[in-house]
Amino acid sequence: MRRRAPEFRRPPRRRLSYWIWWLLGVFVLAGLVLFVVHHHHLEQFEPPIRDKDSAREEVSRERVNFTQELLSSTSFARQLADQMTLAKAYVVIAKEHGNLVLAWELSTQIRSCQKLLSQAAVRGKAIVLEEAHPIVTQLARLIYKAQDSHYDISTTIVTLKNHALALEERARAAIVQSAEFGRLASESMPKSLHCLNIKIAEEWFKNPSVRRLVEERRNSPRLVDNNLYHFCVFSDNVLGTAVVVNSTVSNADHPQQLVFHIVTDSINYHAMTTWFLINDYKGSTIEVRSVEEFSWLNASYSPLVKQNPDFASLLNHLRFYIPQIVPNLEKVVFLDDDVVVQKDLTALFSIELHGNVIGAVETCLEAFHRFYKYLNFSDPLISSKFDPQACGWAFGMNILDLIAWRKADVTAKYHYWQEQNADQMLWKSGTLPPGLLTFYGLVEPLDRRWHVLGLGYNFAIDDRLIESAAAVHYSGNMKPWLKLAITRYKHIWEQYVDFSHPFIKECFIH
Numbered sequence: 456m457r458r459r460a461p462e463f464r465r466p467p468r469r470r471l472s473y474w475i476w477w478l479l480g481v482f483v484l485a486g487l488v489l490f491v492v493h494h495h496h497l498e499q500f501e502p503p504i505r506d507k508d509s510a511r512e513e514v515s516r517e518r519v520n521f522t523q524e525l526l527s528s529t530s531f532a533r534q535l536a537d538q539m540t541l542a543k544a545y546v547v548i549a550k551e552h553g554n555l556v557l558a559w560e561l562s563t564q565i566r567s568c569q570k571l572l573s574q575a576a577v578r579g580k581a582i583v584l585e586e587a588h589p590i591v592t593q594l595a596r597l598i599y600k601a602q603d604s605h606y607d608i609s610t611t612i613v614t615l616k617n618h619a620l621a622l623e624e625r626a627r628a629a630i631v632q633s634a635e636f637g638r639l640a641s642e643s644m645p646k647s648l649h650c651l652n653i654k655i656a657e658e659w660f661k662n663p664s665v666r667r668l669v670e671e672r673r674n675s676p677r678l679v680d681n682n683l684y685h686f687c688v689f690s691d692n693v694l695g696t697a698v699v700v701n702s703t704v705s706n707a708d709h710p711q712q713l714v715f716h717i718v719t720d721s722i723n724y725h726a727m728t729t730w731f732l733i734n735d736y737k738g739s740t741i742e743v744r745s746v747e748e749f750s751w752l753n754a755s756y757s758p759l760v761k762q763n764p765d766f767a768s769l770l771n772h773l774r775f776y777i778p779q780i781v782p783n784l785e786k787v788v789f790l791d792d793d794v795v796v797q798k799d800l801t802a803l804f805s806i807e808l809h810g811n812v813i814g815a816v817e818t819c820l821e822a823f824h825r826f827y828k829y830l831n832f833s834d835p836l837i838s839s840k841f842d843p844q845a846c847g848w849a850f851g852m853n854i855l856d857l858i859a860w861r862k863a864d865v866t867a868k869y870h871y872w873q874e875q876n877a878d879q880m881l882w883k884s885g886t887l888p889p890g891l892l893t894f895y896g897l898v899e900p901l902d903r904r905w906h907v908l909g910l911g912y913n914f915a916i917d918d919r920l921i922e923s924a925a926a927v928h929y930s931g932n933m934k935p936w937l938k939l940a941i942t943r944y945k946h947i948w949e950q951y952v953d954f955s956h957p958f959i960k961e962c963f964i965h
C-alpha cells in the first residue's frame with residue numbers, strides 16, 4: 456500500500472524535506488552554540504585544576520610527548536588506554552546480555568578515563584598515580600565483574616577488535632594488541648583444553664597397557680639415530696602439539712623417518728604421553744618427556760632456573776638447551792606449538808648453513824623488526840656489541856646444527872646474557888631478545904616461505920604467501936585454539952584436528 460502512491464506523496468514529501476532541512480539547521484546551530492558554550496565553560500573550569508597540578512608537581516612534571524606516553528608500556532596513560540579498550544568491549548557485551556547496569560557503570564568510568572586522557576594530552580603532562588588510581592581501580596573492578604558474569608566473550612572481542620583495527624590508527628591498534636588481550640587470550644584457553652587434558656589423563660590411569668608402552672618407546676634406538684629427521688617441540692598444550700605433529704607427518708613424503716622429541720611439564724605429562732600413545736601418527740616415532748626429569752637443568756647450572764624457578768616459563772626457554780635435551784643428535788628442527796606444517800620439511804636438513812648454528816627467517820622487511828625494537832640500546836653492554844639496525848629473525852621453525860652449537864657453546868652465551876639481564880634492564884621478557892643476543896652472528900637466513908609468521912595478530916597476510924609456506928605460525932595472541940582466533944586462518948589449523956575423536960568431541964563444540 457505504501458509503495459503504490461508515490462505520485463501522490465511527492466508534494467507532501469517535498470514539504471516534509473523542507474521541514475527536515477529547517478530542523479537540521481536549527482540543530483546544527485544549537486549544537487554549535489552548545490559546543491562553544493561548553494568549551495568556554497571547560498576553559499573557564501580548567502585553569503584551577505592546572506594551577507593545583509603545577510603547584511603540586513612543578514619540578515617533576517615537564518612537558519611530555521603524549522603519543523610516546525600513550526605507547527610506553529609503563530605509563531599510566533597506556534594502562535588507562537588499555538583498560539578503556541577492554542571496558543568498551545565489555546559495554547557492548549554487557550548490553551548484548553541485557554546487563555544494562557553494568558554497561559552504564561562501565562560507560563561512566565570510560566568517560567572519566569577519556570576525560571583524564573584528553574586533559575593530559577592537552578596539558579602535555581604525564582598522568583600521575585593520584586589521578587589514575589581511582590579510575591584504574593574502578594575500571595579493574597568493573598572489568599572483573601564483567602568477566603565474571605560473561606564467560607563467552609572472546610567471540611565478541613574478535614568482532615570488536617576487527618572494528619578497532621579498521622577504525623583506529625596504528626598506535627591505537629598496537630595498544631589493542633597489548634597486555635589486556637594477551638591476558639584475556641591466555642585465560643580463555645583452559646576450558647576446552649583442560650577438559651581434553653583430563654579426559655586423556657584418565658585414560659592413562661585406566662589403561663595399564665599405555666603405561667607399559669611408555670617404557671618400550673623410551674628405549675627405541677630411533678630416538679638417537681642421526682639418519683632420521685628429528686624435531687623438537689616444547690609445550691604444555693596437547694592439542695597444539697598434536698597439530699604440529701599431525702601436520703608435519705601428513706605432509707611428509709616418508710613419515711616413518713620422522714622422530715619427535717616432545718618436552719612438557721609434569722602437569723601435562725600424563726595427558727601428552729597418553730595422547731601420543733593412543734594415536735598413531737603415520738608410523739613416526741614420538742617420545743614425550745617432562746622438564747622436571749632434567750636433573751642437569753638446575754639452579755647451579757642455569758641462571759634461568761636460579762632467577763625463576765617456576766617451570767611454566769622454563770618450557771619456553773628450553774630452546775636454548777636443545778643439545779643437552781638430545782645429546783646424541785647432530786641436527787634438529789625446532790617447532791613452536793602454534794605452528795602448522797604444510798610441506799615436507801626434510802629438505803631443511805640439507806640446507807647449507809655455512810657454519811652457522813641456526814637457520815631462521817628474517818623479520819626486518821617491516822622496518823621495525825630490527826634489534827633496537829627488542830633490546831635496550833641505552834645500555835652500553837648492548838650498544839657496544841650490537842648494531843641497533845641488525846635484522847631480527849624468528850623462532851618457531853628453525854633448523855639447528857647441534858655440532859656447531861656445541862662447538863660455539865651457544866648455551867653458555869645464553870647463560871651469560873641471562874645473567875646480565877637479572878634486573879631486566881636489557882630486555883623485559885620473552886625468548887626472542889635473548890635469542891637475538893645468543894645467536895648473534897650465527898644465524899643463516901632462510902627463504903621466507905619456509906616460515907610465514909603473524910597468523911595470530913596480522914589480519915592481512917597475503918593468501919598466496921600462506922599457501923606457499925612450508926610452515927605457518929600463529930605468532931601473536933589470537934591462537935587458533937581460542938575463540939579469539941582470526942577466522943580467516945582458523946581452518947588451516949583445524950584441518951589437522953580430528954574432531955571425530957571421542958575426547959575432542961566431548962570437549963570442543965565445533
Ligand SMILES: *[C@@H]1O[C@H](CO)[C@@H](O)[C@H](O)[C@H]1NC(C)=O
Pocket residue numbers: 520521522523
Ligand atoms: C611525538 O612522538 C611521536 C612518536 O614517537 C612522533 O611521531 C611525534 O613527532 C612526536 N611529537 C612531538 C611534538 O614531538
Ligand SMILES: *[C@@H]1O[C@H](CO)[C@@H](O)[C@H](O)[C@H]1NC(C)=O
Pocket residue numbers: 750751752753754755756
Ligand atoms: C646440576 O647440574 C649439573 C650440570 O648440569 C650437574 O653436574 C649436577 O649434578 C646437578 N645437580 C643436581 C643436584 O642434580
Ligand SMILES: *[C@@H]1O[C@H](CO)[C@@H](O)[C@H](O)[C@H]1NC(C)=O
Pocket residue numbers: 831832833834835879880881
Ligand atoms: C636501559 O638501560 C639503561 C642503562 O643501563 C637503564 O638506565 C635504563 O633503565 C634501561 N631501560 C629500561 C627500560 O630498562
Ligand SMILES: *[C@@H]1O[C@H](CO)[C@@H](O)[C@H](O)[C@H]1NC(C)=O
Pocket residue numbers: 697701702705734735950951952953954
Ligand atoms: C591428522 O590430520 C588429518 C587431516 O590432514 C586428519 O584427517 C586426521 O584425523 C588427523 N589425525 C589426528 C590423530 O588428529
